[in-house]
Amino acid sequence: MSAREGMGAITGGSLTKSLEVRLDPGKSAGLGEYLVAPLAEGGELLGMVTDVMLKSAEAGATSWPPAAGDDPLSTLLREVLLDTGVYTAVEVNPYLEVGADGTTARARRVPRHFARVSRADQEVLNRAFAVDEERAAVRVGTPLGMDDVEVFVDIEKLFERSAGVFGKSGTGKTIATMQILDAMVRNNDDARVKKERTVALIFDMHNDYGVEIKYQGEGAKHRKSLKQRHPSNVAVYSLDRTTANTDAPFAIGTQDITSDDIDVLQSTGAFTSQAIEAAHECEDRFGKSWIDEITADDPSPAVLRRTFRESGEPDDTNWTKVAQRLGFHPGSFENLRRGLRRFTRRGFVQSGSGQFAGALSHIVKTLQGGKSVVVQFGRFDKDLTAYMLVANMLSRRIWNEYSDAVERAHGNPDREPNRLVIVIEEAHKFIDRSMAGQSIFGQIARELRKYNVTLFVIDQRPSQIDPEVLSQIGTKFCFQLDSETDVEALVGGMQGRAGLRSVIASLESRQQALVFGHALPMPVVVRPPDLTEDFRAGASLRERMGAPANGRGSGKLYG
Amino acid sequence: MTPGPGSEAPRVVEAGLRSFTCAYERYVEQPFQLGQVVAVREGPVTILGCIADTASGPEDPGRPLQAQGGALTAAEVFAENPHIRPLLRTRLTIAACGYISGEGALALLPPSPPPLLARVEPATDAEVVHATADGAFLALLTASPLCDDAVIAAAVRAAANAHGAEARDFTVRAGKELARLLKAEPARLSSILRGVTA
Numbered sequence: 001m002s003a004r005e006g007m008g009a010i011t012g013g014s015l016t017k018s019l020e021v022r023l024d025p026g027k028s029a030g031l032g033e034y035l036v037a038p039l040a041e042g043g044e045l046l047g048m049v050t051d052v053m054l055k056s057a058e059a060g061a062t063s064w065p066p067a068a069g070d071d072p073l074s075t076l077l078r079e080v081l082l083d084t085g086v087y088t089a090v091e092v093n094p095y096l097e098v099g100a101d102g103t104t105a106r107a108r109r110v111p112r113h114f115a116r117v118s119r120a121d122q123e124v125l126n127r128a129f130a131v132d133e134e135r136a137a138v139r140v141g142t143p144l145g146m147d148d149v150e151v152f153v154d155i156e157k158l159f160e161r162s163a164g165v166f167g168k169s170g171t172g173k174t175i176a177t178m179q180i181l182d183a184m185v186r187n188n189d190d191a192r193v194k195k196e197r198t199v200a201l202i203f204d205m206h207n208d209y210g211v212e213i214k215y216q217g218e219g220a221k222h223r224k225s226l227k228q229r230h231p232s233n234v235a236v237y238s239l240d241r242t243t244a245n246t247d248a249p250f251a252i253g254t255q256d257i258t259s260d261d262i263d264v265l266q267s268t269g270a271f272t273s274q275a276i277e278a279a280h281e282c283e284d285r286f287g288k289s290w291i292d293e294i295t296a297d298d299p300s301p302a303v304l305r306r307t308f309r310e311s312g313e314p315d316d317t318n319w320t321k322v323a324q325r326l327g328f329h330p331g332s333f334e335n336l337r338r339g340l341r342r343f344t345r346r347g348f349v350q351s352g353s354g355q356f357a358g359a360l361s362h363i364v365k366t367l368q369g370g371k372s373v374v375v376q377f378g379r380f381d382k383d384l385t386a387y388m389l390v391a392n393m394l395s396r397r398i399w400n401e402y403s404d405a406v407e408r409a410h411g412n413p414d415r416e417p418n419r420l421v422i423v424i425e426e427a428h429k430f431i432d433r434s435m436a437g438q439s440i441f442g443q444i445a446r447e448l449r450k451y452n453v454t455l456f457v458i459d460q461r462p463s464q465i466d467p468e469v470l471s472q473i474g475t476k477f478c479f480q481l482d483s484e485t486d487v488e489a490l491v492g493g494m495q496g497r498a499g500l501r502s503v504i505a506s507l508e509s510r511q512q513a514l515v516f517g518h519a520l521p522m523p524v525v526v527r528p529p530d531l532t533e534d535f536r537a538g539a540s541l542r543e544r545m546g547a548p549a550n551g552r553g554s555g556k557l558y559g
Numbered sequence: 560m561t562p563g564p565g566s567e568a569p570r571v572v573e574a575g576l577r578s579f580t581c582a583y584e585r586y587v588e589q590p591f592q593l594g595q596v597v598a599v600r601e602g603p604v605t606i607l608g609c610i611a612d613t614a615s616g617p618e619d620p621g622r623p624l625q626a627q628g629g630a631l632t633a634a635e636v637f638a639e640n641p642h643i644r645p646l647l648r649t650r651l652t653i654a655a656c657g658y659i660s661g662e663g664a665l666a667l668l669p670p671s672p673p674p675l676l677a678r679v680e681p682a683t684d685a686e687v688v689h690a691t692a693d694g695a696f697l698a699l700l701t702a703s704p705l706c707d708d709a710v711i712a713a714a715v716r717a718a719a720n721a722h723g724a725e726a727r728d729f730t731v732r733a734g735k736e737l738a739r740l741l742k743a744e745p746a747r748l749s750s751i752l753r754g755v756t757a
Binding site: 057058060061063064072073076077079080081083084085 | 749
C-alpha cells in the first residue's frame with residue numbers, strides 16, 4: 001500500500017448525512033475529491049467531499065476578527081488563530097466500505113471519532129471501482145484532483161437501464177453523449193453475433209451525431225462524429241433531402257400519422273385539448289386519410305357522408321357545420337385544422353402514405369442487424385414539433401416491433417432482439433408530467449429492460465421530466481445546472497443528496513460532470529476527456545486485451 | 560548590578576508547588592527580568608519557574624525606608640550611605656512552569672516544592688528551549704493567579720529570545736497554544752499578543 005496523504009480526523013457526523021473531517025493545518029480538499037478512513041471493525045470507508053467549511057472553535061475569534069493591517073500584532077494574530085481558533089473542515093458523504101480483500105459494500109458503518117482521514121489513492125480506488133480489464137468500458141473522464149486516474153464506466157451496465165445526460169446549454173452534454181455512443185458502437189466490433197450488439201436509435205435534432213459534430217474548443221470547429229468513425233456500423237437518415245452524406249432520406253406520409261402521434265404535440269404544436277379530442281374523433285370517422293381530409297379547404301363528399309350519415313347533409317356545408325355535428329366547438333376544430341396544415345407544409349411530410357412504412361421497416365432491420373441509426377433533421381433542426389413527431393412516431397412503432405419480437409421469443413434469449421438504446425434530446429418535452437402517459441418514452445422508461453429497449457435522454461430541464469420516469473433513469477451524467485429544482489430532481493432520494501446538490505452547484509460551466517447511479521459504485525466528479533482529433537472514448541475488448549494493463553502509466557477505474 | 564551565579568544569586572525563601580518566592584541577600588537594582596525563566600537545580604529535579612513579580616523594600620517592615628539624598632541620584636545616595644543597602648531586600652515571585660527530570664522537560668507542576676534557601680539561577684537557553692518548545696508551559700502560566708497578561712507576554716518574549724533564529728516560529732507556536740487555551744477569551748489573547756509583539 002502506498003503512503004497516503006494524511007488529511008485530518010473525523011470529528012463528527014452521521015452515516016445518513018455526512019461525516020465532518022477537521023483538516024490538519026495547511027491541508028485543503030476540494031468538492032468531489034475522495035477521502036478514506038479506517039473502520040474500527042476492519043476495512044475502510046470511502047467517501048466524497050461534498051462541502052468545505054470554515055469553522056471557529058468559539059465565536060470570539062470570528063466576532064472580533066484580527067485587523068486587516070500588516071502590523072506585527074495583526075499578522076501574528078491571524079497566523080495564530082488559523083487552525084486553532086478557526087479551522088477548515090470538510091463534509092464527506094460516506095459511500096462505500098472497502099474490504100482489504102477487495103470486496104465492496106454500501107456504507108453501513110462509520111469510523112470512530114478522531115479516526116485519521118487520508119486522501120484516497122489509486123490502490124483504494126481500484127478496489128472500490130472493481131477494476132475489470134476484461135469488460136468493455138467508456139472513458140468518462142478524470143476525477144477531480146486525481147489527474148493521473150481515469151474513470152471508465154462499464155458499457156453493458158450503463159445501458160442495462162436507461163441513462164441520462166443533464167446540464168444547461170454549452171456545458172458539454174453533446175460531446176459527452178457522442179463519446180459514450182462512440183464507445184458503445186466501438187464495443188460492437190467485439191460482438192461475436194449481431195444479437196450481442198447494443199445499438200442506438202439517435203434522434204439527432206441538431207445534426208451532431210451523424211457525420212460531423214460541432215466543436216467549440218481550439219482548432220477545427222468540427223470533429224468526426226459517429227458515421228465517420230464507424231462507417232459500417234452506423235446508418236444516417238435525414239428528414240432534409242438536401243443533407244449530404246446520408247444513407248437514405250426519410251419522409252412521412254399524412255396517412256402514416258395517427259391521432260396518437262398528435263397527442264404529444266399538444267404543447268409544441270399549440271393544439272388545444274379539444275383539438276386533440278377532435279383529432280381522435282376524425283381519425284375514427286374518416287380513417288387513415290383523416291389529415292388529408294380535414295386539411296382540405298372544404299369538406300369532401302366522403303367527409304360529409306360520414307359526418308351526416310343519419311341526419312342528412314345540410315344545404316350549405318362547411319367545416320363549421322362539420323365541427324358542430326361532431327360535437328366540437330368550431331374554434332377548436334379550426335385550431336386542429338390550422339395546426340395540421342402548418343404541419344403538412346413541412347418538406348418531409350407528404351400527402352398520402354409516403355415512404356414511411358418502407359423506411360421504418362428498413363430502420364428496424366438495420367437496428368436488429370447490429371447497426372446504429374442516426375435520424376437527422378437537417379434544416380429542421382430548430383423545429384421542435386417536427387422532432388417530437390418523428391421521434392415519437394418512430395419510437396412507438398419500433399417499440400412495438402421490439403416488444404412483439406420479445407413476446408414471440410417466449411423467453412428464449414437466443415430469439416430475442418439485440419438491445420436498443422433510444423437517444424432523445426429535449427427529453428422533458430416528451431416525458432413531462434402531463435405527457436408521460438401519452439408518450440411512448442414514458443412507457444419505455446417504465447418497462448425498462450423487459451423489451452430490451454432503454455432510453456438515453458439528453459436534457460436541460462430534468463425537473464420538467466415526469467418524476468416516475470426520471471426515477472427509472474439508472475445512470476446520470478450531470479453537468480452544471482442553474483435551477484435548484486433541476487438539481488433536486490436529479491438527486492432526490494439519493495443518499496447524501498444535500499451534499500450532491502452542493503457538488504452539482506459547484507461544477508464549472510464547461511467540461512465538469514458528476515456521474516452517479518446504477519453503473520458506478522459511488523458518485524464521481526470528472527473532467528470529461530476533450531474531443532481531440534484522435535479521441536478514443538473507450539477501448540474495445542480486443543484492443544485492451546492486446547494492450548498492457550494500465551497502459552501509459554495512468555490508473556483506470558471501472559464502474 | 561546584575562546578579563551572577565555566585566553569592567549574589569537569590570535564594571528560595573517561601574516554597575510551594577505552584578509558586579515560590581526568592582530573595583536576594585540585599586537590594587539589587589537589576590534582578591531577574593519579568594517573564595524570565597529561572598531554574599532551581601537543588602533537589603531531585605530541576606524546577607523551572609517564570610518571574611511573575613519583583614518587589615524591593617526594607618527587610619524590616621517596622622523600619623521603613625526614608626526618602627533622602629537631595630539632588631543626588633540613587634547610585635550616589637547608596638554610595639554615600641553604604642549601610643542602607645544591607646537593610647533592603649529584593650524579592651521575586653516565581654510561578655512554576657515545569658521541571659526537568661533526567662533527559663525530559665515536563666510542562667507540569669514539580670512533584671515537590673523547591674528546597675528553601677536553594678539558589679535560583681537563570682535557566683540556560685538550552686533548558687528554556689527544551690522546556691518551552693511546544694508551548695505547553697503556557698497552560699500552567701494561564702492557570703496561575705500570579706500571571707496576568709503582561710507576565711505571560713513577557714514569558715513568551717523571553718522564551719522566544721532563547722530560541723534564537725527560531726524565535727518567530729516559536730512565537731507563532733506559543734500563540735497557537737494560547738489561542739487554544741484562551742479560545743473563549745479573544746480579548747485576552749489579543750492583549751497578550753500585543754505584549755508579545757511590543
